[in-house]
Amino acid sequence: MFAIGQASRQSGVNIETIRYYEREGIVPAPGRSAAGRRLYSTEEIAMLRFVRRCRDLGFPISVIKTFLSLSGQDDRRCAEVKILADDHLSQISAKIETLTRLQDALANLSRNCDAGTAACPMLEALMQDGFGADEAG
Amino acid sequence: MFAIGQASRQSGVNIETIRYYEREGIVPAPGRSAAGRRLYSTEEIAMLRFVRRCRDLGFPISVIKTFLSLSGQDDRRCAEVKILADDHLSQISAKIETLTRLQDALANLSRNCDAGTAACPMLEALMQDGFGADEAG
DNA sequence: TCTAATTCCTGTAGCCACTACAGGAGCAAG
DNA sequence: CTTGCTCCTGTAGTGGCTACAGGAATTAGA
Numbered sequence: 001m002f003a004i005g006q007a008s009r010q011s012g013v014n015i016e017t018i019r020y021y022e023r024e025g026i027v028p029a030p031g032r033s034a035a036g037r038r039l040y041s042t043e044e045i046a047m048l049r050f051v052r053r054c055r056d057l058g059f060p061i062s063v064i065k066t067f068l069s070l071s072g073q074d075d076r077r078c079a080e081v082k083i084l085a086d087d088h089l090s091q092i093s094a095k096i097e098t099l100t101r102l103q104d105a106l107a108n109l110s111r112n113c114d115a116g117t118a119a120c121p122m123l124e125a126l127m128q129d130g131f132g133a134d135e136a137g
Numbered sequence: 138m139f140a141i142g143q144a145s146r147q148s149g150v151n152i153e154t155i156r157y158y159e160r161e162g163i164v165p166a167p168g169r170s171a172a173g174r175r176l177y178s179t180e181e182i183a184m185l186r187f188v189r190r191c192r193d194l195g196f197p198i199s200v201i202k203t204f205l206s207l208s209g210q211d212d213r214r215c216a217e218v219k220i221l222a223d224d225h226l227s228q229i230s231a232k233i234e235t236l237t238r239l240q241d242a243l244a245n246l247s248r249n250c251d252a253g254t255a256a257c258p259m260l261e262a263l264m265q266d267g268f269g270a271d272e273a274g
Numbered sequence: 275t276c277t278a279a280t281t282c283c284t285g286t287a288g289c290c291a292c293t294a295c296a297g298g299a300g301c302a303a304g
Numbered sequence: 305c306t307t308g309c310t311c312c313t314g315t316a317g318t319g320g321c322t323a324c325a326g327g328a329a330t331t332a333g334a
Contacts, residue, residue, distance in 0.1 A: 078257035120215035
């Protein structure tokens with residue numbers, strides 16, 4: 001059995017985050033020593049590692065909870081897991097698309113700045129029908 | 138002068154968000170009617186629209202505050218704007234890279250599931266040195 | 275055996291950028 | 305005069321942590 005610090009080092013999950021997961025019922029509460037300190041088994045540490053891997057893949061906690069409940073079942077409900085994963089995958093793809101469009105838009109705005117004119121073309125573009133210094137002058 | 142609902146519709150900023158921006162000092166507090174209702178000028182609405190455009194481009198509020206303070210100045214400090222924008226741009230690029238790697242990893246995991254074996258290969262992979270049903274059996 | 279450093283405990287507050295109420299007041303149209 | 309819309313303030317919730325404060329226990333070394 002391991003103290004929380006060791007569990008943290010072995011699982012890669014921050015100590016405060018481990019306690020947070022316990023509070024939120026994402027992982028079950030471990031046993032305690034006589035003095036009230038948390039004691040983790042290797043299985044419990046593996047579970048923390050699992051949560052971390054899922055988080056690294058960007059899965060939200062709600063989905064990870066479902067994974068954990070499915071992982072207890074005999075066939076592990078592969079179809080359900082796949083649906084959740086593919087859904088997440090498409091969300092990631094959508095995010096990439098959005099960001100790529102942002103990237104383009106920003107790069108365009110930034111390029112205009114290279115001229116180095118007096119009034120910043122970037123702010124001008126963003127203001128368009130403005131509120132800036134132009135109004136006053 | 139326009140009530141907050143109209144300002145919201147014209148700027149594309151949610152009513153609650155407008156009040157939030159005011160509370161946080163992101164935009165100045167507008168005048169009020171005799172009954173205490175907010176009244177916005179077209180310049181103030183343009184400013185809300187500016188904030189929204191920046192948010193749409195993913196700029197954090199802190200940077201937008203800087204933009205707004207720079208936009209009051211005569212030369213609009215183009216160089217500073219450009220630095221902030223390019224910094225943001227590189228953060229976006231980094232995020233895209235991360236997500237693309239995630240996308241690959243997830244797609245790989247999901248592909249394995251197509252076999253439709255009894256134990257879900259995806260959960261297996263994520264558990265690896267596990268805590269799941271295997272332990273018990 | 276004492277001490278100092280480290281680890282652990284609980285509980286609360288903060289982060290970001292909103293969003294969603296509750297509970298009440300004003301205001302415009304029929 | 306009523307109905308329904310808009311507006312007000314203030315507070316709490318979202319997600320997923322992270323960072324304290326203030327105290328107790330454990331461990332390593334002298």
